[in-house]
Amino acid sequence: MWILFAFLSAVFAALTSILAKIGIENINSNLAVAIRTVVVLLLAWGIVFITGKQQDLVHLDRKNIIFLVLSGIATGLSWLCYYRALQIGEASKVIPIDKFSVVIGMVLAFIVLKEAVTIKTIIGGVLITAGTFALIL
Numbered sequence: 001m002w003i004l005f006a007f008l009s010a011v012f013a014a015l016t017s018i019l020a021k022i023g024i025e026n027i028n029s030n031l032a033v034a035i036r037t038v039v040v041l042l043l044a045w046g047i048v049f050i051t052g053k054q055q056d057l058v059h060l061d062r063k064n065i066i067f068l069v070l071s072g073i074a075t076g077l078s079w080l081c082y083y084r085a086l087q088i089g090e091a092s093k094v095i096p097i098d099k100f101s102v103v104i105g106m107v108l109a110f111i112v113l114k115e116a117v118t119i120k121t122i123i124g125g126v127l128i129t130a131g132t133f134a135l136i137l
């Protein structure tokens with residue numbers, strides 16, 4: 001089931017990029033991120049309440065809160081940079097560079113989370129890196 005959600009994530013991320021590029025025309029990229037964030041906030045909390053998971057708030061501990069806040073800060077900074085790059089650059093070049101986060105994430109998973117390094121992940125990471133740099137050179 002996780003593979004389905006991962007592919008859906010990729011489809012929605014692709015749509016996000018194209019819709020954002022169209023939507024930020026003639027407005028400040030930071031304003032665009034603020035609008036997008038409100039929509040994401042409403043959608044996420046709506047799903048929490050529809051599924052009845054708001055009760056789980058009592059199970060949050062200090063570690064959960066700290067790392068979710070840090071993740072939120074990283075997400076916000078990523079979105080601000082991404083929207084600015086989309087606004088001033090070509091989407092067909094910005095999107096693949098942004099997706100280089102896949103390789104960075106893989107390396108961090110190996111180092112921080114101690115996940116296994118396999119030949120498949122190395123080959124995949126090398127190919128993504130080569131594709132990314134082929135676009136910017």
